[in-house]
Amino acid sequence: MTSTSPILQVENLSVRYPGSAVPAVRNLSFTVGRERLGIVGESGSGKSTVGRAILRLLHGAALTADRLQFEDVDLLAATERQMLSVRGRRITMILQDPKFSLNPIQRVGAQVAEAFRTHFACSKAEARAKSIAMLEAVQIRDADRVYDLYPHEVSGGMGQRVMIAMMLLTNPDLVIADEPTSALDVTVRLNVLTILDDLVRDKGIGLLIISHDLNLVRNFCDRVLIMYAGQVVEELAARDLDRATHPYTRGLIAAQPRIGGSRQPLAVLDRQDAWETDRGAQP
Amino acid sequence: MRRAVFGQATGIIVTLLGLLILTFVIGRIMPVDPVRAIVGEDAPREVYDRVFRQLGLDRPVWEQFLLYLRDVLRFDFGTSIRTGQPVLEDIKRVLPATIELATFAIIIGASLGIAMGVTAAVNKDRWPDHVIRIVSLMGHSMPIFWTGMIGLLIFYAALGWVGGSGRMSQFYIGMVPETTGFLLIDSAIAGEWDVFKSALRHLILPASLLGYSSAAYITRMTRSFMLDQLGQEYVTTARVKGLSSRQTVWRHAFANIRVQLVTIVALAYGSLLEGAVLIETVFAWPGFGQYLTSNLLIGDMNAVMTCVLVVGVIFIGLNILSDLLYRVFDPRTR
Numbered sequence: 075m076t077s078t079s080p081i082l083q084v085e086n087l088s089v090r091y092p093g094s095a096v097p098a099v100r101n102l103s104f105t106v107g108r109e110r111l112g113i114v115g116e117s118g119s120g121k122s123t124v125g126r127a128i129l130r131l132l133h134g135a136a137l138t139a140d141r142l143q144f145e146d147v148d149l150l151a152a153t154e155r156q157m158l159s160v161r162g163r164r165i166t167m168i169l170q171d172p173k174f175s176l177n178p179i180q181r182v183g184a185q186v187a188e189a190f191r192t193h194f195a196c197s198k199a200e201a202r203a204k205s206i207a208m209l210e211a212v213q214i215r216d217a218d219r220v221y222d223l224y225p226h227e228v229s230g231g232m233g234q235r236v237m238i239a240m241m242l243l244t245n246p247d248l249v250i251a252d253e254p255t256s257a258l259d260v261t262v263r264l265n266v267l268t269i270l271d272d273l274v275r276d277k278g279i280g281l282l283i284i285s286h287d288l289n290l291v292r293n294f295c296d297r298v299l300i301m302y303a304g305q306v307v308e309e310l311a312a313r314d315l316d317r318a319t320h321p322y323t324r325g326l327i328a329a330q331p332r333i334g335g336s337r338q339p340l341a342v343l344d345r346q347d348a349w350e351t352d353r354g355a356q357p
Numbered sequence: 358m359r360r361a362v363f364g365q366a367t368g369i370i371v372t373l374l375g376l377l378i379l380t381f382v383i384g385r386i387m388p389v390d391p392v393r394a395i396v397g398e399d400a401p402r403e404v405y406d407r408v409f410r411q412l413g414l415d416r417p418v419w420e421q422f423l424l425y426l427r428d429v430l431r432f433d434f435g436t437s438i439r440t441g442q443p444v445l446e447d448i449k450r451v452l453p454a455t456i457e458l459a460t461f462a463i464i465i466g467a468s469l470g471i472a473m474g475v476t477a478a479v480n481k482d483r484w485p486d487h488v489i490r491i492v493s494l495m496g497h498s499m500p501i502f503w504t505g506m507i508g509l510l511i512f513y514a515a516l517g518w519v520g521g522s523g524r525m526s527q528f529y530i531g532m533v534p535e536t537t538g539f540l541l542i543d544s545a546i547a548g549e550w551d552v553f554k555s556a557l558r559h560l561i562l563p564a565s566l567l568g569y570s571s572a573a574y575i576t577r578m579t580r581s582f583m584l585d586q587l588g589q590e591y592v593t594t595a596r597v598k599g600l601s602s603r604q605t606v607w608r609h610a611f612a613n614i615r616v617q618l619v620t621i622v623a624l625a626y627g628s629l630l631e632g633a634v635l636i637e638t639v640f641a642w643p644g645f646g647q648y649l650t651s652n653l654l655i656g657d658m659n660a661v662m663t664c665v666l667v668v669g670v671i672f673i674g675l676n677i678l679s680d681l682l683y684r685v686f687d688p689r690t691r
Binding site for chain 2: 129154158159160161163166167169170171174175176178179180188189193224241
């Protein structure tokens, strides 16, 4: 799968939170086509901010860019009203932990159906049928019963599949997955990711996976951006990850434990100011 | 489920028993001689002794408590020395007046407080938040007897928009039969719409002032509950789904603070029922607060003990009610 016409084009995106001296994201540029793009970075590198910036959900933060184009919509100039028809309909986002990202007092099915009913006029019964079909598509057996459960009654893996169902139900063009499996047990991670991957490939949806997990992006992405301190330090095809040239990326790879590897302490990153290329250059 | 109900029932019985012990002890330790209160200062020795025995004061304390318990279970609370009537009759008269006032006040206070609290939270640190903070701080800091008098001066004396003191105009007193004791209901039953209007005009000012002062507290709590919820991930989920900010606030965040709101509104309501003494005094409202205070001041023990019991029962009742509402509003407690 290669990128054809881009779905999302980002040029020189910067985000600065109020009261913060340094921007969380600095001069970030990338495009997403009908492909799977991974953004990798450590905590605080600004990777989650990118997802929320695209959806314009950063209240109070200063957002600037030369270009933030999603298909025919200029996300920078779009009014809140236009954004309401983009969010949830054409761009959606899968959040990290279903324990917190699902409303604790609403039945999970109703929450899935709400995603559909917000954008399509239909009867309650129709929305229910659609939602149950989608729950089945994310491989929830007994979807009819699960529909009426509350979030505290479902497991983490099932909760995340509910989340995926909710975010794919409207057939969006771009799905942002913000650490989609970090909160899950290792045993269900692969399962959940495979479900997401299958659906995204089937429907030709652009997928932006935000993660700190190098192996995850290696296996589930076509291209990878490595972020450090709010900037992209390297961009490369996922299969070439081992041939990364930037010292930060090399450091990250070296810091991973390997089964059967040596028992010596893992390598520690030797951070250098030079990695933050334009911190000094920016006015 | 059955176990939960059983547990709650036991809890209520234990609380009630504790409450009865408390009122009994209050009756014993108050520096008021119940015999003197009945027979007067100058009664001869033998009269004093006879009444002393009649009241059972010569028996052991635990027996006295059982006697008290028996009387309470028979709804016999004795006679009020001040009014000369059975305490139960007095309570039946004054409590509806207060409930009517407090209910109107809490409806005004809760709707105002919740609306202001949510608005403040949604507009945190912007001008609506600041305005609301000042408005609620004023409600919190102005003494209610003072706002009562100023309110009467402006809205009754100067503008004539509302009625003055009392529950209705002097002219109408005694015109409707007391069926429930709630004047609005009684006058509606009797079809006396003039009395109804007069009662409403008299109710609206004290109820609004009480409501305003409890809104101050409800506003602050609502704001902080709401801020807590607005920072949760599920709020982001709702926004990602394409819900507007208003839909997200009311359908998702607000739905999650209902349980907490029930608790504080119930508490505020309870304190209005027990403690509207000041406003009742300013507005000459023949209510429960006034009754309790005046009996307390002259040491009318039967009446005071019963009032304490009533307040306790009111709070137990409100607690049961909020527990029930918890179950309705939060699936995790079912």
